[in-house]
Amino acid sequence: MALADFARRFEDSLNRRGTVTRVEKGWRPSIIGFTGYGSTRSLHVLGRTVMADPDAKPLFKPLRLPTSTHSVVKEALEHAEKLSETAQRGWRQFFTTQVGFLPVTVRAGDKVISTRTDRSGYFDVLVQDHGLEPGWHEVVIEAAAAEPITAKVLVVNPSASHGLVSDIDDTVMITWLPRMLLAAWNSWVRHTNTRQPVPGMAEFYREVLADHPDAPVFYLSTGAWNTLPTLEIFLTLNGFPTGPLLLTDWGPTPTGLFRSGQEHKKTQLRNLIITFPDIQWFLIGDDGQHDPLILDELAREHPRHVAGIAIRQLNPVEQVLSHGMPEAIDDPRLDGDDEARYGVPTIRGADGFELLAKLNQLKSRRTSRG
Known part of the structure; x- marks a missing residue:
């Protein structure tokens, strides 16, 4: 067996045991939405699912999308400053227990797409003919046993x-x-x-x-x-x-x-x-x-x-x-x-x-x- 195969199997085994342990402690899958992008024809919606303590504060709360350009800049700065001042040390966000092969549903514009996460908990959903106008938008991401979230996406003009x-x-x-x-x-x-x-x-x-x-x-x-x-x-x-x-x-x-x-x-x-x-x-x-x-x-x-x-x-x-x-x-x-x-x-x-x-x-x- 190649070293890479051994390492991959070891990682999967360690992650499965970690998932079971966290489920016994009351943890549930949690969705992390990354910033997606695309054209008026197709859109990439990106994210990951990991195990999380439902009673703990989220590691990162995405920036809400205001309506005007001025408020976008103002709120972005306020949001970043607040996170910078109050964030805990980030070792928790690096050592995560990912949830592989979890059913995920993405709702973007006129489309609803169902998929599964990969073995590392990631998903990259391509949404065709979504109907969204150029600019920043929010899409809804749902996953089995997880709270739905919204994620930012940029539709390029x-x-x-x-x-x-x-x-x-x-x-x-x-x-x-x-x-x-x-x-x-x-x-x-x-x-x-x-x-x-x-x-x-x-x-x-x-x-x-x-x-x-x-x-x-x-x-x-x-x-x-x-x-x-x-x-x-x-x-x-x-x-x-x-x-x-x-x-x-x-x-x-x-x-x-x-x-x-x-x-x-x-x-x-x-x-x-x-x-x-x-x-x-x-x-x-x-x-x-x-x-x-x-x-x-x-x-x-x-x-x-x-x-x-x-x-x-x-x-x-x-x-x-x-x-x-x-x-x-x-x-x-x-x-x-x-x-x-x-x-x-x-x-x-x-x-x-x-x-x-x-x-x-x-x-x-x-x-x-x-």
Whole structure:
């Protein structure tokens, strides 16, 4: 038996025993709704079911959707600040007992879809012809023996011509910790103000999106779904645009002990291109891991779907913390390399302010040419 098979069976056995123990204590399945997304034609509704104590406060209560843009921003900040002040240490949200193969029903717009969670308790339901208008909505998720919940979903405007996809760790957030400890840090540390934003990145994102008010924003990370609450709080408190997070599940797979972070990013990027075939994407990452290679590959394969690439360059200390060496993993490239080869403009900088300056230079050159 392969090591991955043994680990997977051990995890399943441990989880079954944990489920039985918690049921005897009066615990019941609980639904965690992630932020879903889609077009006016199809919609991804995401979430997970875990065992939870019905008498305990929920680990994370999703943000209610107000009616106006002003109230969205105001309530988001108030919600994040309150969670940041009152949240318990997050070890409970990392060590969960998932409920696999549980019947789940999703009610989105005009459609009702029934499915089951996977072996790790996750579900990703594709709802076709849902009838929802562009904008933020709430869908209802029900599961056997669990209280129904509502989850946020973003229906992207069909007129949107551009979008933004951003990495999180080392791209928008600095922790000054080795990469292998980031998941524990994100999940266990109590206060979001202990995680520092990369200087100028929120301002850089606002400038990138200034001419595209309908542009959807996605955050793509190899972090575990368990870290979603603290990451959403961090992004809100530090002024980053709101958008769905595309995280992953840790643990054994049929081919290895851990899921491939590179394959996760490649798969999600291609899913976005398939879901939104008319959108050109601004892709933002860092050179601490494999982002330059992944984004370069996407630009090579789908140049008409990539509007531009921005890479945050880590300093030598951050490089060591990221992967153990003071230099970037992938071959360093210069600004404009991808533009020369694939027609995709590319800029690099140490922080958001440097990237912003290079973006403005790029715009000036284009204006002068025009």
